[in-house]
Structure formats: structure tokens, C-alpha cells
Amino acid sequence: MTALSVRDLSLAALAVRDLSLAIGRTNIVDAISFDVAPGEVLALVGESGCGKSVTAQAIMRLLPAAIRQTGGEITLGATSLSNLSARAMRDLRGRQIAMIFQEPQSALDPLATVGNQIAEALRQPLARVRAEVRQMLVEVGISDPDRRIDQHPFELSGGMCQRVMIAIALIARPAVLIADEPTTALDVTIQAQILALLRRLAAERQTAVVLITHDMGVVADIADRVAVMYAGRVAETGPTAAVFATPAHPYTALLLASIPRLSDVPKSALAVIDGQVPQPADYGTGCRFAGRCPRGDRRCVAETPALGPVADGRLVACFHPVGG
Amino acid sequence: MRRISWGTALIFAGLLAFMVAAVGADVFASNDPLRQSLLLRLRPPGTATATAYFPLGTDDLGRDLLARILYGARASLMVAALSVSVSLLVGVTLGLMAGWFGGWVSIIAMRAVDTMLSIPAILLAVLTVAVLGPGFFNLVLVLGLTRWPRYTRVAYAQTLQVAALPYVRAAEMAGCGPGRILLRHVLPNIAGPLMVVATSEFGLMILFEASLSFLGLGIQPPYPSWGSIMSVGRQYVVRAWWLTAFPGACLFGVVLCVNLFGDWLRDRVDPRSQGR
Amino acid sequence: METILEITDLRVHFPGRGGAPVRAVDGVSLHIAPGETLGLVGESGCGKSTIANAAVGLLAPTSGRIVVAGTDIAGASPRVLREVRAQVQMVFQDPITSLNPRMTIGTAIGESLLVRGRAAGAALRARVGELLQEVGLRPDHADRYPHQFSGGQRQRVVIARALALRPALLVCDEAVSALDVSVRAQILNLLVALQARYGMAMLFVSHDLAVVRHVCDRVAVMYLGQLAEIAPRDALFAAPRHPYTQALIAAVPDPDPAVQRARVSVPLVGEIPSPANPPPGCRFHTRCPVAVSRCAVDVPALRSVGAAMVACHLA
Numbered sequence: 001m002t003a004l005s006v007r008d009l010s011l012a013a014l015a016v017r018d019l020s021l022a023i024g025r026t027n028i029v030d031a032i033s034f035d036v037a038p039g040e041v042l043a044l045v046g047e048s049g050c051g052k053s054v055t056a057q058a059i060m061r062l063l064p065a066a067i068r069q070t071g072g073e074i075t076l077g078a079t080s081l082s083n084l085s086a087r088a089m090r091d092l093r094g095r096q097i098a099m100i101f102q103e104p105q106s107a108l109d110p111l112a113t114v115g116n117q118i119a120e121a122l123r124q125p126l127a128r129v130r131a132e133v134r135q136m137l138v139e140v141g142i143s144d145p146d147r148r149i150d151q152h153p154f155e156l157s158g159g160m161c162q163r164v165m166i167a168i169a170l171i172a173r174p175a176v177l178i179a180d181e182p183t184t185a186l187d188v189t190i191q192a193q194i195l196a197l198l199r200r201l202a203a204e205r206q207t208a209v210v211l212i213t214h215d216m217g218v219v220a221d222i223a224d225r226v227a228v229m230y231a232g233r234v235a236e237t238g239p240t241a242a243v244f245a246t247p248a249h250p251y252t253a254l255l256l257a258s259i260p261r262l263s264d265v266p267k268s269a270l271a272v273i274d275g276q277v278p279q280p281a282d283y284g285t286g287c288r289f290a291g292r293c294p295r296g297d298r299r300c301v302a303e304t305p306a307l308g309p310v311a312d313g314r315l316v317a318c319f320h321p322v323g324g
Numbered sequence: 325m326r327r328i329s330w331g332t333a334l335i336f337a338g339l340l341a342f343m344v345a346a347v348g349a350d351v352f353a354s355n356d357p358l359r360q361s362l363l364l365r366l367r368p369p370g371t372a373t374a375t376a377y378f379p380l381g382t383d384d385l386g387r388d389l390l391a392r393i394l395y396g397a398r399a400s401l402m403v404a405a406l407s408v409s410v411s412l413l414v415g416v417t418l419g420l421m422a423g424w425f426g427g428w429v430s431i432i433a434m435r436a437v438d439t440m441l442s443i444p445a446i447l448l449a450v451l452t453v454a455v456l457g458p459g460f461f462n463l464v465l466v467l468g469l470t471r472w473p474r475y476t477r478v479a480y481a482q483t484l485q486v487a488a489l490p491y492v493r494a495a496e497m498a499g500c501g502p503g504r505i506l507l508r509h510v511l512p513n514i515a516g517p518l519m520v521v522a523t524s525e526f527g528l529m530i531l532f533e534a535s536l537s538f539l540g541l542g543i544q545p546p547y548p549s550w551g552s553i554m555s556v557g558r559q560y561v562v563r564a565w566w567l568t569a570f571p572g573a574c575l576f577g578v579v580l581c582v583n584l585f586g587d588w589l590r591d592r593v594d595p596r597s598q599g600r
Numbered sequence: 601m602e603t604i605l606e607i608t609d610l611r612v613h614f615p616g617r618g619g620a621p622v623r624a625v626d627g628v629s630l631h632i633a634p635g636e637t638l639g640l641v642g643e644s645g646c647g648k649s650t651i652a653n654a655a656v657g658l659l660a661p662t663s664g665r666i667v668v669a670g671t672d673i674a675g676a677s678p679r680v681l682r683e684v685r686a687q688v689q690m691v692f693q694d695p696i697t698s699l700n701p702r703m704t705i706g707t708a709i710g711e712s713l714l715v716r717g718r719a720a721g722a723a724l725r726a727r728v729g730e731l732l733q734e735v736g737l738r739p740d741h742a743d744r745y746p747h748q749f750s751g752g753q754r755q756r757v758v759i760a761r762a763l764a765l766r767p768a769l770l771v772c773d774e775a776v777s778a779l780d781v782s783v784r785a786q787i788l789n790l791l792v793a794l795q796a797r798y799g800m801a802m803l804f805v806s807h808d809l810a811v812v813r814h815v816c817d818r819v820a821v822m823y824l825g826q827l828a829e830i831a832p833r834d835a836l837f838a839a840p841r842h843p844y845t846q847a848l849i850a851a852v853p854d855p856d857p858a859v860q861r862a863r864v865s866v867p868l869v870g871e872i873p874s875p876a877n878p879p880p881g882c883r884f885h886t887r888c889p890v891a892v893s894r895c896a897v898d899v900p901a902l903r904s905v906g907a908a909m910v911a912c913h914l915a
Binding site: 489490491492493494495496497498499500501504508509512513 | 658682693697700702716758
Binding site: 048187189190192193196215216220221244254259262269270271272276 | 781808868
């Protein structure tokens with residue numbers, strides 16, 4: 001992938017190269033590549049079925065049994081994850097790379113106290129690391145930590161559970177944090193708190209964050225760079241400000257135009273993308289957006305556009321990029 | 325179309341053989357199951373005379389055991405099918421109403437279920453037959469009217485779940501009455517779990533029919549039933565093993581197939597595999 | 601003033617675990633004029649969905665009046681409810697559970713016409729075909745089952761079903777929340793277009809302020825079972841009066857990094873209290889950045905401030 005030489009790869013905390021995933025013989029993620037530097041937030045954004053969540057699971061090596069990795073390489077610092085034994089991978093999880101989920105209440109063990117669950121991430125009994133765990137609760141903004149440390153998840157609200165998840169994920173100071181729709185189940189005022197917390201902790205601890213989301217508002221809020229995914233491929237990637245200001249891929253442009261904003265004209269027609277996201281069995285050759293794309297032509301249906309550089313350090317997979 | 329494994333195919337083959345044997349008993353049996361011949365008492369399997377062949381031997385009255393087992397299969401199938409139908413109808417109606425109307429309807433229905441389930445089923449059946457007298461229709465009635473509680477429980481729990489779904493709310497909004505909502509919107513969506521219960525009950529009914537007939541409270545002589553054949557065979561178990569072994573093996577095989585089919589059905593209607 | 605929906609001092613309390621009832625809705629009054637769209641926003645547990653369900657008679661209120669098209673449906677008999685529901689219909693959040701998986705969508709859409717004796721046979725089929733076309737589907741889709749459609753298409757079917765009786769009021773409970781971004785735009789455009797064509801009123805319940813602003817004429821903001829503020833759309837978004845409205849608007853991330861990063865907003869602190877045990881005085885005072893001592897004692901009444909009605913001592 002020469003196209004990715006835009007960035008110095010030796011700086012990356014996590015690098016994904018040409019990752020492909022399949023269910024049986026049906027390809028669902030097709031040769032996607034991205035990397036994240038320490039302290040940087042990369043957003044993988046896309047609609048349901050675009051492959052963003054399975055990509056996160058592939059990085060954690062937590063894929064469901066039906067899904068196989070058919071190609072590509074994932075490297076964490078200098079370690080290649082693809083060749084690690086299951087045991088070595090288990091040691092890595094939590095220490096080097098951690099994950100938080102959409103439903104914090106169901107991701108926590110209902111029978112264990114908050115303190116015990118955080119201590120478990122350090123593989124230590126709570127009694128030995130109590131001070132450290134308490135400090136972590138303070139850092140994730142939980143008030144009254146001396147009481148909360150001995151409470152069970154059902155005694156906490158959804159927002160507080162997500163703070164506990166973040167504490168569990170970050171206490172061992174992993175290099176990389178995967179956040180899979182971390183605020184989707186939360187209310188907007190709580191979402192604002194959690195996003196501010198993630199942004200602050202990533203910067204302070206120099207954690208590389210891969211943020212999986214469908215919400216362009218969340219991306220605009222905290223992501224340094226963004227990779228827009230469509231039907232198992234990266235359509236466009238680059239610095240968030242540039243991608244949002246002048247989207248180069250027609251899908252990105254339409255997606256951004258279809259969002260109601262606090263600044264638009266009420267009741268005006270929103271831009272729509274005709275048709276629906278294709279099912280993996282119907283991907284065919286060529287650009288997967290071709291069937292819905294206003295700029296699509298015969299070449300788009302026949303050939304797959306490679307991810308190539310355009311202005312501002314961006315890459316786009318399109319034969320007819322917007323403004324190009 | 326999903327592939328079916330060899331094991332599943334074997335279960336289907338077993339069930340099919342049972343159905344075919346029961347329905348076509350008069351075609352497959354070369355001898356009259358009621359015709360006695362005291363000269364041919366307790367002949368072993370494979371006995372042949374000038375006029376007849378007894379592949380599974382004869383019983384204590386010289387009747388063809390194969391014919392009696394085939395006709396016994398028919399009795400089993402009819403009793404099980406009819407009693408399951410009766411209890412399904414009673415149980416599901418009660419469960420649907422309890423789940424939909426709630427309040428005192430559900431209190432009465434569910435207390436009745438608890439009461440029925442706390443009485444030993446076979447004892448209840450024995451008592452009822454003792455009062456009503458034995459015979460085919462009383463047997464169906466007894467089994468049908470004592471075995472509905474499991475359907476009620478499942479139908480009740482499922483109805484509660486489905487009734488809370490938006491499409492049922494929408495049917496209310498459309499102006500549908502309780503009857504239409506329960507029959508068109510709830511019942512089709514709870515049919516899967518009910519069929520699983522019905523299958524396991526079907527196996528139990530075959531066993532119950534055999535047990536009651538074994539005790540002399542079910543199908544009455546001279547008509548054959550696997551239970552009554554074994555009951556007679558019990559007296560000759562040393563001299564004529566075939567009288568207990570063949571109907572026993574049939575009972576075992578059929579009930580096993582029914583139960584395995586029930587497991588397979590349960591996996592198919594499991595909510596995790598629904599909607600695919 | 602003519603109204604299609606008039607809710608007066610509505611209270612809906614649910615039995616809570618261990619003693620105190622959950623006061624999901626606690627003294628809310630609001631009205632909707634014919635053809636008007638009222639947005640109802642707030643965070644989870646604020647009671648907005650409870651109001652939606654009470655407004656269509658799917659939930660019996662503890663007290664208060666709910667007058668739909670001239671009929672009070674609070675405590676009404678099933679017969680009265682059935683009549684009123686010809687005037688008010690509902691679109692639900694989840695397009696998957698909104699449709700009976702064992703019923704063709706044509707039967708589902710035509711059911712209300714059939715059971716009310718308004719159409720049958722070929723006439724019903726023709727009407728269902730028209731409805732399908734109105735929501736952007738084809739008449740020959742009528743014989744298909746829900747699982748053969750995508751989420752967005754199913755929501756179109758749900759809308760067609762709700763429109764079959766030509767209701768005067770359409771209640772949308774988080775109708776676009778479960779949909780993907782591009783599909784959400786399609787459904788919002790459809791709702792706006794259908795309303796322009798048929799002039800029905802809408803009660804649009806959503807947690808998404810940008811969506812509410814896009815489709816609504818007036819907006820009511822709820823917090824813990826009570827109204828914080830109710831105002832015409834432009835007034836509410838241009839000059840929110842209630843501190844909670846201000847915080848809610850500030851918390852919506854703008855999908856434009858240039859705008860979003862330039863905003864100086866301090867996230868609201870604290871968690872939403874439980875509706876089983878709401879704070880005394882103003883229910884928002886525990887999280888309010890400008891609360892004074894009076895707010896913890898006196899319950900603020902809803903009063904007129906400019907074009908808005910606000911329940912805040914300091915507005």
C-alpha cells in the first residue's frame with residue numbers, strides 16, 4: 001500500500017493493513033487499512049452493515065466463530081497480532097489494547113463490585129491496588145469514589161457505568177483503546193460528558209483511540225482523523241476538518257448533506273441517497289457505491305477504485321471524486 | 325434450503341415409518357389381528373403354517389403379533405393425536421385469554437394450572453377412568469383434559485411477551501377486537517414454542533396410553549394396544565420373550581424419535597435463529 | 601382556539617419497586633392545533649414516550665384530561681377509544697417489531713379499513729396499493745412479508761398503515777431513531793411531504809434536537825416528567841430560556857468540526873435523578889448551572905416569557 005505513505009508509519013500505535021474478513025465465502029470487509037498514532041482519535045464511521053464493528057472485533061481477535069480473517073496484518077506497536085497465540089493475545093488484551101462497548105450495563109459483570117472489576121484489569125486483588133483503583137475512579141469523573149468502589153453495576157446509571165468501563169479499559173495504561181459506539185446508548189448531556197472525558201484521557205495518557213460510530217456529530221466533536229466506511233471498504237479517510245469541509249467521496253458528501261442540523265432550513269428537503277446499502281452477497285465487482293451514486297458510470301461498476309491521495313493528506317477511493 | 329444432517333434424517337425416517345405403519349396397518353398386516361387360533365398359541369417369530377406366516381410370532385390366543393403391533397401403532401397414534409389436539413385447544417385458549425386479559429382471568433387460569441400440575445398425572449388419569457370407565461374415547465378425553473396446563477403456561481408467557489410488541493399495539497390502534505388480535509397477531513407468532521411443547525406431549529401421550537392400557541384402563545381387549553400386549557406378555561416373559569420385546573422396542577423407538585424431533589424443532593424455533 | 605389534541609394536567613404514575621410510585625408524567629398540559637407539528641424532546645426517563653402512549657389511549661393516565669378531536673379519552677371505554685383512534689394513529693420506534701412477521705404488509709396496511717368496514721375486497725386492495733405508492737413503495741409489494749424489506753422500507757410500511765384511516769393526528773414516537781443516517785433523511789422527507797399534502801397534525805417525540813427542529817413548528821422540552829419550556833421552534837432554538845433547554849442544545853454535537861470545536865460549552869454535570877424520587881423544588885436544580893437557593897424549595901410554574909412558556913424562576 002504505497003498510498004498510505006502519507007504518514008510516517010513508525011509513529012503508529014496501531015496499524016491495520018489490507019484487513020479482509022469473510023463469512024463463509026462472502027467477503028464482508030475488503031482490504032481496509034488505517035493507523036492511529038499515540039494520543040490520536042481515529043473515527044471509523046459508517047452506517048450499519050459497513051463493517052466497522054467487525055473490524056474492531058478483528059483487531060481485538062474477538063471475531064464471532066462464523067467470521068474469518070482472510071487477509072491482512074494488524075500490528076500493535078512492533079507486535080504483529082495475526083501470528084500471536086491465543087494465550088499471548090489474552091495477555092495483550094487489557095494491558096496493551098482495551099475495548100469499551102455500546103451497552104455499558106450489559107458489558108459489566110452484574111455480580112462483581114465496581115472496584116473488583118477495575119482491579120481485575122490489573123490482574124491484582126482489589127485490596128492490594130485499592131488506592132490505584134480509587135484514583136482511576138476520580139480520573140473518570142465518578143463522584144464519591146469511596147462509596148462507588150464497593151457498589152454493583154445495577155446501582156449506577158448508564159453514564160456512570162460507561163465511566164466505569166473506561167476506568168477498566170484504561171487503568172492498565174493500554175497503548176490503544178477501541179471504543180465501539182461508546183455513547184450511542186446514552187443521553188445527549190451524558191454523551192457530551194463521556195466524549196469530553198475520552199478526549200481528555202486520550203490526550204493526557206497518549207492513548208491511541210479507534211472510535212467506532214455512526215454519528216457524524218460525535219466524529220466532528222472528538223476525532224482527529226476519520227475513515228468513512230461503506231459496504232466493507234474505506235471510501236475516504238483524512239483529517240476530520242478537511243473531510244467534513246470538502247468531502248471528496250460522493251458517499252461522504254451525501255451522508256453529510258443528509259443530516260439535519262441545528263443550522264439548516266426547517267422542513268427543507270434533506271439530501272437523500274437513493275436505494276439501500278447492498279448486502280454482502282450482492283457486492284459484485286467495482287465500486288460498491290456505484291449503484292446509488294449520482295456520479296457513477298460504467299467504469300465504476302466494472303472496476304474497483306483504489307484508495308488514492310487527493311489534497312490535504314487525504315485518501316479517497318473514487319474515480320470521480322467531488323471537486324476533483 | 326437448509327441441509328439436514330444424517331441424524332435428523334434418521335429421526336424423520338423413524339417417525340415416517342410409525343405414521344405409515346399406523347395409517348396403513350390393514351395393508352401391511354397379512355393376518356387379522358383379532359383372529360384367534362388356540363392351536364397356534366405362543367409361537368416364536370418366523371413361524372409358518374400352510375396358510376399363514378407369523379414373522380413376529382403369535383400371542384397367548386394365537387393372534388398374529390405383527391398385525392397386533394401394527395394396529396397397536398394405529399391406536400397409539402390416534403389416542404396421542406386426538407388427546408394432544410384436545411389439550412392444545414383447551415390449554416392455548418386459556419393461555420391466550422390469561423395473557424391478554426390479565427387480571428382475574430389470569431389469576432384463575434394460572435391457579436388452575438398450578439393445581440393440575442400438583443396432582444400426579446397418571447393417578448389423575450387412573451381415577452378419571454375409574455369413574456368414567458375405560459375405552460378409547462374416555463381415554464382421549466381423560467388425557468386431553470388433564471394435560472393442558474403446560475400449553476397454558478407457555479401460551480400465557482409468550483402472549484405476555486408478544487402483546488407488548490408494537491405490532492400488537494398497532495393492531496389495537498387499527499380497531500381490531502381481542503379475537504382478531506389473538507388469532508391473527510398473537511397466535512401465529514407463538515405457534516413455534518407451542519409446537520415444541522405439543523411434540524414432547526405427543527411422546528408422553530404415547531407413553532400414557534401404553535401405561536393405562538398396560539393397567540387395563542385404556543384400549544380394551546380384544547383390540548390391540550402396545551401396552552395391553554406387553555401386559556399379557558408379562559405373564560409369559562420367560563417362555564415368550566417376543567410378546568414384550570417387540571412392542572417395548574417399538575414404544576421406545578417411537579418415543580425417542582418424537583423427543584429427538586422435539587429437540588430439533590426447538591432449535592429451529594429458537595428466537596436466536598428466527599427471522600433468518 | 602381549535603385543537604386536535606388537548607392535554608390538561610396529565611399525570612401518569614407507575615407502581616415503583618419498593619414504595620414510591622414512578623412519576624413518569626407529573627402535571628403536563630399541552631395542546632396541538634390542527635395541521636401543527638409539536639416536538640416533544642427530553643432525555644430518557646423524562647416521560648415523553650409516556651405522553652405519546654397516553655395521547656393515543658394505549659396507556660391509562662393516573663389523572664388529567666386528554667381530549668383528542670373533541671373526545672376525552674382518559675378513562676374512556678374500549679368502544680369510545682376505537683372511534684377516537686380513527687382520528688389518531690401512531691408510528692413506533694423500531695421498524696422490526698412494528699410489523700407482524702407472519703402477516704403480509706398489504707394485510708397489515710389494510711387491516712384498519714377492513715375491521716372498520718370501510719373497504720374490502722378489490723377496493724381494499726386498490727386502496728392499499730395507493731397507500732404503498734404514497735410512501736414510495738410499489739403496489740405489488742403488498743403480498744410480501746416484513747422480513748423481505750429493509751429497515752427504512754419497513755418504516756414506510758408503518759407510516760402507510762398509520763395513514764390508512766387518514767388520521768387528523770399522527771403520533772411519532774422516536775420514529776427515525778432506529779434508522780441509519782441516510783435512511784433517516786428519506787423518512788424525514790417523507791413525513792414532511794405527507795404532512796404538507798394531507799395537513800395532519802403531528803406529535804413528534806424524539807431525543808434528537810436537530811431532527812425535532814427540522815420537522816416541528818413548536819417544541820416542548822421535558823425534564824423528569826414535567827415541561828421545562830414550550831415555545832415556537834425558532835424562538836426556542838434562537839433564544840432558549842430554560843437553563844436545561846440551553847444545556848440540551850449545547851450538548852448536541854454539530855456535524856461540522858469547524859462549528860463544533862469553536863463552541864465553548866461546558867457539559868452539564870451530574871446524572872439524571874430517578875423519577876421515583878424527584879428532587880424538591882425545581883426538578884432541574886441539582887444539575888442547573890445557575891440555580892439559586894430558592895430553586896431547591898419553590899416549584900417554578902410554567903409562565904409566559906416572550907413567545908415562550910418557561911418553568912424557571914430565573915427566566
